[in-house]
Amino acid sequence: MNITVCIKQVPGTAEVEIDEKTGVLKRNPIDAKMNPYDLYAIETAVRLKEEKNAVVKVITMGPPYAKAVIKEAYMMGADEGCLLTDRKFAGADVLATAYALSQGITRMGDFDLIICGKMTTDGDTAQVGPEIAEYLQIPHVSNVRRIHEINEKSIIVEMDMAESVEIQEVQLPCLITVEKDIYQPRLPSFKLKLKTANRPVQIITFKDLDDKNVMHYGLYGSPTQVLRIFPPEPNTTSEHWEGDGEELGEKLAEKLKELKFV
Amino acid sequence: MAKIIVHQDAIKDRKEVVKVCPFFALEYENDELILNAACKMCNICVKRLPEVFEYVEDTLPEIDKNAWRGIAVYIDHIEGNIHPVSLELIGKAKEMAVRIDHPVYCLVMGDKVHDMAEELLHYGADEVFIYDKPQLYDFRIEPYTAVFENFINRVKPTIVLVGGTTVGRSLAPRVAARFRTGLTADCTTLDVQENTDLDQIRPAYGGNIMAHIHTPNHRPQFATVRYKIFNSPERSETKSGKLTSCSISDEFLISKINVIEIKKKEKLKSIEEADVIVVAGHALRKEEDLSMINELADMLGGMVATTRPLIEAGWTDPRMQIGLSGRTVKPKLIITCGVSGAIQFVAGMNSAEMIIAINSDPKAQIFDVAHYAIIGDIYEVIPRLIEKLKEFKD
Ligand SMILES: Cc1cc2nc3c(=O)[nH]c(=O)nc-3n(C[C@H](O)[C@H](O)[C@H](O)COP(=O)(O)OP(=O)(O)OC[C@H]3O[C@@H](n4cnc5c(N)ncnc54)[C@H](O)[C@@H]3O)c2cc1C
Ligand SMILES: Nc1ncnc2c1ncn2[C@@H]1O[C@H](COP(=O)(O)O)[C@@H](O)[C@H]1O
Numbered sequence: 001m002n003i004t005v006c007i008k009q010v011p012g013t014a015e016v017e018i019d020e021k022t023g024v025l026k027r028n029p030i031d032a033k034m035n036p037y038d039l040y041a042i043e044t045a046v047r048l049k050e051e052k053n054a055v056v057k058v059i060t061m062g063p064p065y066a067k068a069v070i071k072e073a074y075m076m077g078a079d080e081g082c083l084l085t086d087r088k089f090a091g092a093d094v095l096a097t098a099y100a101l102s103q104g105i106t107r108m109g110d111f112d113l114i115i116c117g118k119m120t121t122d123g124d125t126a127q128v129g130p131e132i133a134e135y136l137q138i139p140h141v142s143n144v145r146r147i148h149e150i151n152e153k154s155i156i157v158e159m160d161m162a163e164s165v166e167i168q169e170v171q172l173p174c175l176i177t178v179e180k181d182i183y184q185p186r187l188p189s190f191k192l193k194l195k196t197a198n199r200p201v202q203i204i205t206f207k208d209l210d211d212k213n214v215m216h217y218g219l220y221g222s223p224t225q226v227l228r229i230f231p232p233e234p235n236t237t238s239e240h241w242e243g244d245g246e247e248l249g250e251k252l253a254e255k256l257k258e259l260k261f262v
Numbered sequence: 263m264a265k266i267i268v269h270q271d272a273i274k275d276r277k278e279v280v281k282v283c284p285f286f287a288l289e290y291e292n293d294e295l296i297l298n299a300a301c302k303m304c305n306i307c308v309k310r311l312p313e314v315f316e317y318v319e320d321t322l323p324e325i326d327k328n329a330w331r332g333i334a335v336y337i338d339h340i341e342g343n344i345h346p347v348s349l350e351l352i353g354k355a356k357e358m359a360v361r362i363d364h365p366v367y368c369l370v371m372g373d374k375v376h377d378m379a380e381e382l383l384h385y386g387a388d389e390v391f392i393y394d395k396p397q398l399y400d401f402r403i404e405p406y407t408a409v410f411e412n413f414i415n416r417v418k419p420t421i422v423l424v425g426g427t428t429v430g431r432s433l434a435p436r437v438a439a440r441f442r443t444g445l446t447a448d449c450t451t452l453d454v455q456e457n458t459d460l461d462q463i464r465p466a467y468g469g470n471i472m473a474h475i476h477t478p479n480h481r482p483q484f485a486t487v488r489y490k491i492f493n494s495p496e497r498s499e500t501k502s503g504k505l506t507s508c509s510i511s512d513e514f515l516i517s518k519i520n521v522i523e524i525k526k527k528e529k530l531k532s533i534e535e536a537d538v539i540v541v542a543g544h545a546l547r548k549e550e551d552l553s554m555i556n557e558l559a560d561m562l563g564g565m566v567a568t569t570r571p572l573i574e575a576g577w578t579d580p581r582m583q584i585g586l587s588g589r590t591v592k593p594k595l596i597i598t599c600g601v602s603g604a605i606q607f608v609a610g611m612n613s614a615e616m617i618i619a620i621n622s623d624p625k626a627q628i629f630d631v632a633h634y635a636i637i638g639d640i641y642e643v644i645p646r647l648i649e650k651l652k653e654f655k656d
Pocket of ligand 2: 008037060061062094097121123124
């Protein structure tokens with residue numbers, strides 16, 4: 001069985017601030033790391049591998065140094081990794097990202113199951129997974145919080161709905177996006193780090209893909225465009241209260257009464 | 263269509279120039295500075311170093327925007343009840359439709375959904391399209407996508423709004439990809455221009471920045487919106503608009519998914535429905551101290567919610583989390599107790615009608631959004647507050 005996991009490198013910190021006048025980020029994120037939600041996807045794949053003797057491949061689309069997340073996946077138990085990189089992929093929105101990934105996944109060979117994280121912490125759209133499934137013309141299930149069973153033909157999963165859980169049996173090949181309750185991700189192992197230090201990362205660029213129409217990738221293949229970015233608006237109307245705790249408690253009680261909450 | 267051009271000879275410091283990009287999208291390839299796959303077209307480089315980076319637009323054949331008419335809302339439903347987010351989207355659709363003089367459409371799919379569809383006529387939809395088939399009883403991705411596709415081909419709406427529910431977030435990207443068009447997730451502001459371009463604003467980058475996005479050359483324009491971002495229109499006593507039954511042939515409703523069972527989750531009324539919410543933050547020293555927060559919430563007839571650290575500590579259920587990776591709430595009153603106001607948290611509650619924040623740190627960020635900023639210790643303020651509220655009750 002072949003399992004492909006989509007992983008992404010994201011900025012290491014979410015603490016960015018924008019200068020309101022210039023619209024420019026004040027501080028740069030210091031480092032990059034694996035999208036935390038993708039750790040659950042890798043963990044899911046590695047567990048299935050331990051149970052079912054599968055081959056786990058990971059793929060990431062990003063700049064050359066995104067290779068780091070593939071190395072990290074190796075340390076968690078992934079067998080093969082592929083970096084999809086090319087300047088022609090620059091400026092990709094969800095559609096163009098999903099398209100390039102679907103082309104890259106096809107290029108990597110057979111797959112029975114594709115696993116994506118629930119969302120990324122930089123884009124946080126949770127859309128890339130379903131769009132990949134559409135391009136590959138396979139069924140998908142989002143928000144999977146448990147896997148009951150997998151065999152050669154199908155997988156039985158629990159989809160997390162707001163008020164209920166839907167248990168679905170899906171024929172393979174298919175794609176799932178996993179919730180973070182699914183399994184606790186293991187830490188990268190030092191033993192595997194040594195063992196995989198020299199394991200190569202396959203590099204796939206534009207010229208390796210089946211579809212060589214540049215209009216389908218990167219900026220040209222992106223229907224959505226960012227017009228501008230700006231900081232969230234602060235609320236200006238506010239009243240500040242100081243004083244001793246007891247007084248404040250009383251004052252607040254009076255206020256709640258005045259506002260008809262009691 | 264736009265791109266960023268790099269003027270190589272204008273680069274002064276080859277090492278420094280790479281750092282202008284917060285997304286690490288600048289690198290050298292054969293001695294030439296290029297934008298790599300990490301580029302988000304955010305234009306930060308252009309703003310910082312206009313002499314090096316230039317934003318240029320080149321024109322592509324334009325699509326005929328007049329061929330697409332109407333604002334469509336996907337009606338999400340649970341057990342025969344319309345999901346309230348769908349009504350909120352009808353409200354938003356109506357508001358925008360007036361400005362471009364377009365109709366508002368609703369798309370209802372499911373099994374025996376006629377009555378529910380009829381109810382929508384009380385909310386001002388111009389036309390409700392119904393796909394009523396036993397195969398649509400459960401949500402399964404392929405038949406639902408096929409119906410959506412059929413609807414779009416038939417109606418050709420310029421804008422499609424979908425609620426950010428589990429179903430919506432799975433379905434909208436699938437349909438958008440089928441039409442090779444754009445989808446903007448979790449919009450918090452929507453507006454429409456005269457030429458029917460949709461202005462979409464959404465938080466990005468963990469909510470630290472807002473991005474204004476548009477889809478200038480593709481139709482339909484898809485957007486998802488979470489529950490409680492917009493206001494629900496009033497239900498009117500009289501009906502308006504019409505119902506249209508649609509058919510689709512069975513071959514499109516085949517699925518590789520078999521729904522085995524639907525289990526109810528333990529019934530916990532969701533915090534999204536609460537009018538009053540009391541939020542416990544990381545200032546709580548131990549799990550038992552939650553009782554004080556519970557008591558306050560009870561006295562106000564509200565629900566308790568928490569920030570992420572308490573969920574990570576295992577003290578509270580993830581369904582009680584407010585924020586970017588939790589729920590978005592829009593209660594009439596929210597009282598935060600010892601919450602710092604990280605942007606990821608605030609993103610999920612800043613549209614509450616009344617925000618009262620208690621925090622001992624006068625510089626806490628939560629005070630930026632609070633209507634009443636109470637600088638004090640929760641262990642002093644809350645017990646006294648509860649005492650006083652009890653007095654009122656007696
Ligand atoms: C991608 C991403 C998504 C995230 N999503 C969410 C999300 O959905 N929801 C969420 O909540 N967080 C989220 N976070 C985490 C978020 O950044 C913050 O870490 C979190 O909200 C902080 O919770 P807090 O305010 O309870 O804790 P803290 O930041 O530790 O704040 C505690 C506050 O209590 C005050 N305090 C301490 N003692 C007292 C006292 N005795 N009396 C009064 N005040 C006191 C302190 O001054 C401080 O301001 C996310 C983070 C990331 C990176
Ligand atoms: N550039 C990328 N490379 C590989 N996988 C990605 C990429 N972007 C998104 N994904 C996958 O899609 C999921 C959802 O991402 P998003 O739609 O950005 O929230 C992630 O958790 C990944 O599994």
